[in-house]
Every structure is written in structure tokens, then in C-alpha cells.
Amino acid sequence: xxxxxxxxxxxxxxxxxxxxxxxxxxxxxxxxxxxxxxxxxxxxxxxxxxxxxxxxxxxxxxxxxxxxxxxxxxxxxxxxxxxxxxxxxxxxxxxxxxxxxxxxxxxxxxxxxxxxxxxxxxxxxxxxxxxxxxxxxxxxxxxxxxxxxxxxxxxxxxxxxxxxxxxxxxxxxxxxxxxxxxxxxxxxxxxxxxxxxxxxxxxxxxxxxxxxxxxxxxxxxxxxxxxxxxxxxxxxxxxxxxxxxxxxxxxxxxxxxxxxxxxxxxxxxxxxxxxxxxxxxxxxxxxxxxxxxxxxxxxxxxxxxxxxxxxxxxxxxxxxx
Amino acid sequence: xxxxxxxxxxxxxxxxxxxxxxxxxxxxxxxxxxxxxxxxxxxxxxxxxxxxxxxxxxxxxxxxxxxxxxxxxxxxxxxxxxxxxxxxxxxxxxxxxxxxxxxxxxxxxxxxxxxxxxxxxxxxxxxxxxxxxxxxxxxxxxxxxxxxxxxxxxxxxxxxxxxxxxxxxxxxxxxxxxxxxxxxxxxxxxxxxxxxxxxxxxxxxxxxxxxxxxxxxxxxxxxxxxxxxxxxxxxxxxxxxxxxxxxxxxxxxxx
Amino acid sequence: xxxxxxxxxxxxxxxxxxxxxxxxxxxxxxxxxxxxxxxxxxxxxxxxxxxxxxxxxxxxxxxxxxxxxxxxxxxxxxxxxxxxxxxxxxxxxxxxxxxxxxxxxxxxxxxxxxxxxxxxxxxxxxxxxxxxxxxxxxxxxxxxxxxxxxxxxxxxxxxxxxxxxxxxxxxxxxxxxxxxxxxxxxxxxxxxxxxxxxxxxxxxxxxxxxxxxxxxxxxxxxxxxxxxxxxxxxxxxxxxxxxxxxxxxxxxxxxxxxxxxxxxxxxxxxxxxxxxxxxxxxxxxxxxxxxxxxxxxxxxxxxxxxxxxxxxxxxxxxxxxxxxxxxxxxxxxxxxxxxxxxxxxxxxxxx
Numbered sequence: 001x002x003x004x005x006x007x008x009x010x011x012x013x014x015x016x017x018x019x020x021x022x023x024x025x026x027x028x029x030x031x032x033x034x035x036x037x038x039x040x041x042x043x044x045x046x047x048x049x050x051x052x053x054x055x056x057x058x059x060x061x062x063x064x065x066x067x068x069x070x071x072x073x074x075x076x077x078x079x080x081x082x083x084x085x086x087x088x089x090x091x092x093x094x095x096x097x098x099x100x101x102x103x104x105x106x107x108x109x110x111x112x113x114x115x116x117x118x119x120x121x122x123x124x125x126x127x128x129x130x131x132x133x134x135x136x137x138x139x140x141x142x143x144x145x146x147x148x149x150x151x152x153x154x155x156x157x158x159x160x161x162x163x164x165x166x167x168x169x170x171x172x173x174x175x176x177x178x179x180x181x182x183x184x185x186x187x188x189x190x191x192x193x194x195x196x197x198x199x200x201x202x203x204x205x206x207x208x209x210x211x212x213x214x215x216x217x218x219x220x221x222x223x224x225x226x227x228x229x230x231x232x233x234x235x236x237x238x239x240x241x242x243x244x245x246x247x248x249x250x251x252x253x254x255x256x257x258x259x260x261x262x263x264x265x266x267x268x269x270x271x272x273x274x275x276x277x278x279x280x281x282x283x284x285x286x287x288x289x290x291x292x293x294x295x296x297x298x299x300x301x302x303x304x305x306x307x308x309x310x311x312x313x314x315x316x317x318x319x320x321x
Numbered sequence: 322x323x324x325x326x327x328x329x330x331x332x333x334x335x336x337x338x339x340x341x342x343x344x345x346x347x348x349x350x351x352x353x354x355x356x357x358x359x360x361x362x363x364x365x366x367x368x369x370x371x372x373x374x375x376x377x378x379x380x381x382x383x384x385x386x387x388x389x390x391x392x393x394x395x396x397x398x399x400x401x402x403x404x405x406x407x408x409x410x411x412x413x414x415x416x417x418x419x420x421x422x423x424x425x426x427x428x429x430x431x432x433x434x435x436x437x438x439x440x441x442x443x444x445x446x447x448x449x450x451x452x453x454x455x456x457x458x459x460x461x462x463x464x465x466x467x468x469x470x471x472x473x474x475x476x477x478x479x480x481x482x483x484x485x486x487x488x489x490x491x492x493x494x495x496x497x498x499x500x501x502x503x504x505x506x507x508x509x510x511x512x513x514x515x516x517x518x519x520x521x522x523x524x525x526x527x528x529x530x531x532x533x534x535x536x537x538x539x540x541x542x543x544x545x546x547x548x549x550x551x552x553x554x555x556x557x558x559x560x561x562x563x564x565x566x567x568x569x570x571x572x573x574x575x576x
Numbered sequence: 577x578x579x580x581x582x583x584x585x586x587x588x589x590x591x592x593x594x595x596x597x598x599x600x601x602x603x604x605x606x607x608x609x610x611x612x613x614x615x616x617x618x619x620x621x622x623x624x625x626x627x628x629x630x631x632x633x634x635x636x637x638x639x640x641x642x643x644x645x646x647x648x649x650x651x652x653x654x655x656x657x658x659x660x661x662x663x664x665x666x667x668x669x670x671x672x673x674x675x676x677x678x679x680x681x682x683x684x685x686x687x688x689x690x691x692x693x694x695x696x697x698x699x700x701x702x703x704x705x706x707x708x709x710x711x712x713x714x715x716x717x718x719x720x721x722x723x724x725x726x727x728x729x730x731x732x733x734x735x736x737x738x739x740x741x742x743x744x745x746x747x748x749x750x751x752x753x754x755x756x757x758x759x760x761x762x763x764x765x766x767x768x769x770x771x772x773x774x775x776x777x778x779x780x781x782x783x784x785x786x787x788x789x790x791x792x793x794x795x796x797x798x799x800x801x802x803x804x805x806x807x808x809x810x811x812x813x814x815x816x817x818x819x820x821x822x823x824x825x826x827x828x829x830x831x832x833x834x835x836x837x838x839x840x841x842x843x844x845x846x847x848x849x850x851x852x853x854x855x856x857x858x859x860x861x862x863x864x865x866x867x868x869x870x871x872x873x874x875x876x877x878x879x880x881x882x883x884x885x886x887x888x889x890x891x892x893x894x895x896x897x898x899x900x901x902x903x904x905x906x907x908x909x910x911x912x913x914x915x916x917x918x919x920x921x922x923x924x925x926x927x
Binding site for chain 3: 096115116117118119120121122123124126127129138140141142143144145146149150245246248
Binding site for chain 3: 394399412425
């Protein structure tokens with residue numbers, strides 16, 4: 001209990017409080033700036049919903065106090081999705097394939113400040129001082145363990161075998177980076193585009209399609225390319241014949257399967273080779289000239305839907321007139 | 322001293338020796354003769370204790386030779402195989418030093434006794450001058466003497482030599498035979514030597530072991546055992562043992 | 577032509593060993609200071625000093641610099657050294673056992689067995705389960721191959737070296753065939769894992785690898801070195817060696833077993849790295865001579881340095897791309913062979 005304070009004392013107390021508040025604000029300002037600067041986040045990204053725990057494909061729980069600002073991506077798949085969602089300023093490392101337009105749709109987003117690796121290289125990763133490292137299940141397990149033993153957070157992506165996996169990976173990336181909004185936006189756009197596509201080709205007869213590459217292998221059930229064919233309104237003949245995963249097939253098998261269409265990602269030269277091959281002359285696809293190279297079939301991010309569209313246009317040209 | 326009692330040996334499925342019984346007394350110089358494939362080398366290896374007979378036994382002073390620990394046996398019996406050879410370019414002195422293995426402990430360097438035995442062996446065989454040279458640089462005759470030195474470095478009581486002069490010049494043949502003879506007479510070393518040349522056998526050996534197709538054709542003192550008839554029986558060639566000064570001195574083949 | 581530095585006394589040899597030790601230390605230093613990430617030399621030295629001497633602190637090299645040097649590079653360099661040591665000593669022992677200067681540690685099928693063992697472990701998904709299941713598979717495969725080869729070549733306690741070689745070839749061929757079969761029936765990813773493992777690599781090796789494999793390799797190599805005299809005697813041929821009192825069967829058995837353990841341990845951790853076990857002992861023989869008591873330790877030391885240096889090249893030659901270390905050793909191996917071939921032709925007198 002106090003007596004009625006004099007005006008001088010009140011002023012002193014208010015000033016002290018003000019100074020205290022300003023000092024506190026100043027002290028917390030750097031982290032606030034980093035956390036909330038619109039530059040560092042990019043559109044569709046916030047720090048709402050943090051801290052949060054994300055669970056990776058191997059079941060590891062990773063706690064994120066705030067959206068990661070120094071992300072190191074160690075596979076092309078994660079490079080592509082990451083750079084599509086988050087601001088490049090938050091990415092401190094990618095694979096060198098990400099910078100190569102022949103492999104990557106986001107090559108233009110790779111900036112000089114990003115370290116580039118070939119295989120997962122613990123030294124380079126560590127030197128970039130990341131706050132999270134994104135790897136795939138096929139990255140060197142020893143290297144991953146080494147990174148974990150150094151105290152780094154490592155998130156392993158494990159599903160790369162279907163279109164649904166692509167969608168889920170985009171969602172996951174959104175959760176990790178705090179760019180849930182951007183992720184949702186991409187996913188909705190993709191679904192919408194697909195919906196329009198599906199409407200166009202719904203009633204069309206489905207031709208049998210064989211995927212084949214210069215390596216001699218086809219994509220059976222449980223591969224992304226299988227989904228692409230199915231979604232583009234075709235029937236994956238390899239799956240019909242019970243092939244699962246990527247398997248080598250020989251010319252006799254192709255003749256036996258007799259697909260209506262053959263698709264490849266191995267380029268026009270390969271298309272020509274198939275069309276000119278005397279052994280394949282009896283195959284329906286070769287006889288009718290329906291051998292196509294489709295771009296983007298190797299894409300590991302939402303650009304794979306471009307392949308769906310392109311293939312659909314080739315399979316059902318009449319639906320697009 | 323060293324005896325084979327009804328010994329049989331199988332090599333690669335073939336019966337190389339059958340029912341061979343011989344005894345070599347201390348101080349004896351026995352020559353093992355016979356055509357190729359008669360089983361000379363097999364008998365030598367059995368006597369050396371490195372080939373286990375499939376029947377019968379080899380004894381050293383009455384004990385089964387395979388009951389004797391290897392190192393102990395190696396201190397008493399030295400064996401030189403046909404065409405001995407050393408891989409890699411070991412120096413002469415290293416090769417001779419190998420003969421001291423039966424006397425040495427694992428991690429100990431060569432001691433005085435070892436060094437003396439080595440030096441003695443090299444001097445006896447006249448290879449001391451080559452001590453530091455790699456054995457691969459020596460001629461056939463020189464090399465054979467090095468291997469003989471290695472056997473001597475074992476300081477054995479019994480010396481088993483399988484065709485020690487087979488591929489040598491006559492001069493070296495004589496050198497080695499004279500050396501072995503002197504070891505036998507002055508050092509009381511028992512010698513068993515497989516030999517091709519019947520004249521040498523007659524001249525140098527005191528007893529003769531004749532083998533034919535894996536069996537013992539004859540065994541006894543050289544002079545009385547190595548007869549025309551024996552040579553014909555064993556080698557299937559006519560022969561005449563020529564005497565000189567009352568002693569058998571050479572064997573002429575084909576007369 | 578490298579002069580042969582041998583004397584009857586040990587002094588020349590002591591000099592060679594000292595030189596090799598110095599080379600090894602220099603290689604380790606090089607391996608730790610050089611890498612994809614450029615680190616200041618003295619900072620690195622400071623980190624090492626801090627780890628070895630209690631009262632020295634790492635100073636401003638602490639943190640990331642320290643982590644890179646001590647957690648990433650040092651175990652990697654040590655594993656390279658240990659594996660190089662193992663392969664070179666094993667190679668020297670095999671060359672002695674078979675009296676063939678072109679024998680290698682894997683000549684009895686040990687490498688193929690290790691490959692198959694590791695491949696099966698990878699196939700069964702063990703890589704993700706635990707860091708030790710694939711190396712364990714490799715090690716088991718190596719020992720199994722050695723046991724099979726020994727059994728095939730041994731009858732009534734006598735082991736025939738020629739049959740050993742043939743059995744080794746058979747086991748290798750069998751492993752290759754099974755591996756090809758595995759590739760056919762698994763998907764790309766598993767195949768890629770296996771091939772990657774087979775090429776030999778040192779990425780991600782940690783201190784626990786060093787402390788597990790190190791003792792096995794060092795103890796096994798020490799045991800091999802005690803067979804030096806006997807390996808010398810084997811050079812005289814089995815009959816003569818036996819006549820001199822050597823238990824040749826025991827020597828063969830021990831050498832094969834120890835080589836299987838030492839090589840198996842090394843391969844199981846670093847994959848297949850060729851040529852070290854072949855080139856190093858062969859070259860070392862021209863320097864220290866054929867006496868295995870000297871050849872084995874000298875080869876081991878040179879092998880350790882050689883592999884460390886190959887690994888440095890693998891890491892920095894095409895940075896940021898990291899070569900497989902096995903490719904760098906092959907790179908040195910092939911010209912070495914050509915030189916050997918040319919010299920041999922001169923020796924034989926071909927024009």
C-alpha cells in the first residue's frame with residue numbers, strides 16, 4: 001500500500017517500465033525478425049502451428065521448434081519439391097542434379113549460396129550448418145547415421161512409387177517447412193487439373209500401353225509411371241502381365257503383349273529405333289506409329305502431372321479437339 | 322638305424338610302393354636305384370618321414386618315425402628333394418639358414434651355434450662366397466650345393482638325397498659325390514641317395530636298394546648285389562659289370 | 577629400379593620401418609586436413625592436439641570445425657588405414673602361401689563370399705535395421721567361403737594349394753552367379769545399394785567402426801606376422817619344409833583362417849577395395865626382400881598409407897563428386913600391372 005505517489009515518482013516508474021519494455025523488445029527483435037520476416041518465408045508459408053512434431057517415413061519423430069531456415073536437401077526429389085514450396089533463401093544445400101535443367105524443373109531456383117553435393121557427403125552437409133537435412137531411404141545409411149550422431153535432424157522420405165506418394169511428399173514438405181498453404185495450393189491446382197482431364201477422357205476407350213526405355217526395362221505395378229499411364233486413360237499392359245516394379249523385358253515379351261501404345265522417356269532417337277526395329281513390326285503400337293516420348297515422366301514432384309496430361313493427349317487426341 | 326618294414330604307399334590312387342623292407346645301418350652309404358616310376362622318390366619320402374605309408378611302417382632306431390615330433394626328427398634326418406627350388410629371391414645365406422629351423426625357437430634370432438652350423442655347411446659345400454647373393458642368380462650346380470648346405474645345416478645323422486646330381490655337369494656331379502662321400506667317411510653321416518647312374522652307384526655306395534615297379538628287387542652290399550642279372554631284371558637292358566683291380570668299377574649298358 | 581635395402585643386420589630394415597611410419601603419420605595428417613570443405617590447417621592441428629593432450633583446448637576450431645575433423649574425417653582416415661593394413665598384410669601372406677607374387681587376399685574366395693554375404697543382408701533389408709547387420713553378413717560370408725574352400729581342398733588333413741586356388745575360383749564364380757540372380761529378381765534400388773557397397777566406399781564411417789574392426793585386424797595381423805618364418809620355409813616347397821620340421825598343414829590352415837578373418841573384417845566395413853593386397857606386398861618385396869618377417873609388417877604399413885592417400889584423392893579429385901575409393905586403387909593398379917608385364921617380357925627376352 002502506498003501513499004498517493006507524486007507525479008515525479010509516477011513518471012519515473014512509467015519511464016522505467018517503458019525502458020524495460022523497449023529493452024525486452026530489442027533483445028527479442030532479432031529472433032522475431034528472423035521468424036517473421038516475410039522475405040524468409042515466401043508466400044503460403046508461416047510460422048503458425050510451430051513448434052510441431054513431424055514423423056518421417058522410417059517412423060522417426062522430429063520436433064521442429066520453428067520453421068527450418070537452413071534446409072539441406074540431399075536428393076533430387078526433395079530438391080524439386082522443396083524449391084517449389086519454400087524461399088530459396090531457406091535452402092542451404094541441394095544435389096547438383098537440381099541445378100541441371102536436363103534433370104530438374106527447378107534449376108532456375110538453385111542459387112549460388114547453396115552447397116551442391118553428388119552423394120550424401122557428411123562434411124559438406126555439416127559445413128552448411130543446416131537445421132534439418134532431407135534424405136531418401138536410398139541415401140547412404142552410414143552417412144545418415146553419422147549426421148544423426150553429430151546432432152543433426154534428418155528427415156527420411158521413403159515413398160516414391162505412386163502419384164499419391166508424390167502428393168503426400170508435397171504435403172509432408174509443406175508440414176516440415178511451414179509452407180502448408182503453398183503445398184495445399186499446389187495440390188489443389190493439381191487435383192483440379194486432373195479433374196478436368198478425367199472428365200475429358202472418362203468415356204474414352206482405354207488402349208493398352210507399354211512403358212519401355214533404352215535400358216530395356218518396363219514399369220509394372222507399384223511404380224509412378226504405372227499410375228501415370230492409368231490416370232492418362234490407358235491400361236498398363238506390364239501390370240496386366242503381373243510385372244511389379246521395374247523389370248527388364250525382352251522383345252519377345254513385347255510382341256506377346258502387343259501393346260496399342262509404347263511410351264518412353266528415352267528421347268526421339270529411341271522412338272525412331274523402336275519404329276524401325278523389324279522384330280517389332282507386328283506390334284500394334286509400332287504398326288500404327290503410336291510410339292511416343294513423353295517429357296517429365298521422371299519428375300519426382302508435381303511436374304509429373306504434366307506427363308499425365310501429355311500422355312492423355314497422345315492417348316485420346318479426340319477428347320482434346 | 323633307419324628302416325622300412327613292409328612299407329606300402331599309395332599316391333594319387335596308384336600303388337607306388339608295395340611290401341618294401343629295407344634297413345640302413347648307421348654309417349652306411351646306401352644307393353637307391355631303379356627306373357623312373359619304380360618308386361625311388363616315394364621310398365625316399367617315406368624314409369624321410371614326410372609321406373605316411375598306407376601299410377607297414379618306417380622306423381628310426383626302432384621307433385615309428387611318425388611318432389617322433391617333427392622338429393626332433395628334423396634334427397636327425399635331413400632330406401633333399403629332387404629338383405629343390407626356392408620361390409622368391411632369398412639370399413643363399415637365408416636359404417641355408419632355413420636348415421636351422423629344427424633348432425630355433427619362434428622369436429629368437431640366430432644364435433652362435435646356428436651361425437657356426439651355417440658357416441660350416443657353406444664352407445663344406447663351397448658356397449660361402451655366394452652368401453649374400455640371391456639364389457636365383459646362381460647356376461644349377463651352385464644352387465644344388467646351396468641346397469646341400471641347407472641339409473647340412475640341420476647337422477643331421479642321416480642324409481637323404483633324392484637324385485642330387487641328376488641335372489648337373491659331370492664336374493659338379495663329381496664334386497657333390499666326393500663331398501657326400503667324405504661326409505659319410507669322416508663325419509660318420511649315414512647317407513641314402515637315389516641315383517640314376519649305375520656306375521656312380523657302384524663306385525660310391527656301400528649298399529644298394531634296387532626297386533622295380535614299386536617292389537624291392539634286391540637289397541644288399543653294392544658289390545654283390547649290383548650284378549649283370551639285377552640290372553637286366555630291373556632295367557630291362559643287357560648289362561655288364563666291369564671289374565678293375567678286383568673291385569667292381571663300372572657298369573656298361575647294352576653290351 | 578628400386579635398390580634393395582637389405583643387410584644381414586637389422587639396421588637397414590629399422591630405417592625402412594621408420595620411414596614407413598613417418599609416411600603413415602604424414603598420410604593421416606594429410607587425410608585429416610584435406611577434404612571437400614576447406615578448413616584452416618592450424619585449426620585442424622589444434623583440434624587433434626586438443627583431443628590428444630588433455631589441457632589443450634580446441635579454441636575457435638571448436639564446433640563445426642572440430643566435428644568435421646574429429647567425427648567425420650578422423651574415423652574415415654583410420655578405417656582407411658586399418659583396411660589398407662589388413663589387405664596388404666593378407667596379400668603378403670597369401671603370396672607367401674601360394675609362392676606366387678601375384679596372389680591377392682581374395683584369391684581363396686574370401687572377397688566373393690563377403691560380397692555375397694553383404695548382398696544378402698542388404699536384400700533382406702538389414703541396412704536400415706542396424707548398422708552392423710550388413711558388415712556382419714559380409715564377415716559371415718567371408719568366413720563361410722574360406723571354410724568351403726578349405727574343405728574342398730583338404731583331404732585327410734592335407735591341403736593342396738592348387739586345389740585351393742581352383743576352389744577359390746569356383747566359389748568366386750558361384751558368388752557372381754548368385755549375385756546376378758539377385759539383381760534380376762530385386763528392384764533397382766536394392767541393386768543399386770549392393771553395387772554401391774561392392775565398389776568400396778568409406779563415407780559415413782564412424783568411431784564405432786574403428787573400435788570394432790581395428791582390434792580384429794590388428795590382432796589377426798599380429799598373429800599372421802608370427803608365421804613369418806614358416807611362410808619363408810614354405811617357399812622351399814612343402815616336402816622340403818616338412819623335412820625341416822615345419823608343420824606345413826598347420827601353417828596353411830592358420831594362414832588361411834587368419835587371412836579370412838582379417839580380410840573379411842576389412843571388407844565387411846569398407847566393401848571391396850582391390851589392388852592394395854596385390855600391389856603393396858609385391859612392391860614391398862623389391863624393397864625389403866622376400867623375408868616374410870619383414871615383408872608382412874612393412875607391407876601393412878605401406879598398405880595403410882596407400883589406402884589413406886587413395887581415399888584423399890577419391891574425396892578431392894573431382895569434388896564435390898566423391899569417387900569410390902576402389903576406383904582410385906584400380907587406377908593405380910592397372911598401370912602397375914602393365915609395368916610388371918613389360919618388365920617381365922624384358923626379363924624373358926621378348927623383343
